[in-house]
Amino acid sequence: MIETLFRDGKAFSIFPYRVIFMPARLQTDKYPVQAGFSVSSRKFPHAVDRNRIKRLGREAYRLQKQPFYDALRQNGLQLAVFFVYTDKKIADFDTLHRKFSVILEKLTREAGRKD
Structure with missing residues (x-):
């Protein structure tokens, strides 16, 4: 996948x-999204830093x-999504929280588009 x-x-x-x-056929109808988070080990050589960034992102x-889930369910959509952290510094939770609201709005719009 x-x-x-x-x-x-x-x-x-x-x-x-x-x-x-991308649109996906997930094995369950309970959740409309399967999400993953990734942080580069080249930018963050210490696992503790990578884990912190992933934890903050997952919480946001x-x-x-x-x-987001409600909008996908209304349209009968299921998605597979992967979030790749690209910054070279650890962002604070408030920044990530604000960015995720923008990301999820855009993702909702993009998922509903027919190309």
């Missing part, structure tokens, strides 16, 4: 994330995902 996502998925960037997504996503 991840290989297909990176090969065939659409992408956009909203600093500090690169977002890769968790707090704001419900309207």
